[in-house]
Amino acid sequence: MAAPKVKVRVMYSTKKAKVKTFAEAISQAFKCLANQVPGDFPCDKERVVFIGMTIKDAPEDKLRLFCRELTPARAQNVALFVDGPKGDDNKGLKVIIDTLKEAGTNVLTDDIYYVNGGPAIFGGKKISLEERTEIVRWAEGIVAKLS
DSSP states (O other): OOOOSSOEEEEEEOSOHHHHHHHHHHHHHHTOOEEETTOSSOOOSEEEEEEEEEOSSSOOHHHHHHHHTOOTTTEEEEEEEEESOOGGGOHHHHHHHHHHHHHTOEEOGGGOEEOOOOOTTTOOOOOOHHHHHHHHHHHHHHHHHHO
């Protein structure tokens, strides 16, 4: 796979190793950085930032604060991949989306990708080839839309 023609960054907020592995799959496909929120380096003029998270109820403060500072100067678009309930059942995700929108960043709410992060108690981090292929295809589709 070729490197994107746009600046891409991958961030994640989770205690589940499997969700981190999803983030790393995207970062490897696009040859870009993947960091735990808040990140070693701030986002800067990114065309798209992928944020992976495990979330259900209230988001962690570090994730919420990171999203509050993700202005259009730092990230024009944000795509989310989520380990948690879908739609209205996920109050924490709604808080994150609202926080990103308040910061002025375009949130691709029609393209949220839901992953199965597995139980945190077992700490498994492997994802199947099919899971890897699917999340990379999703990310490539996002970048293609924004190119």
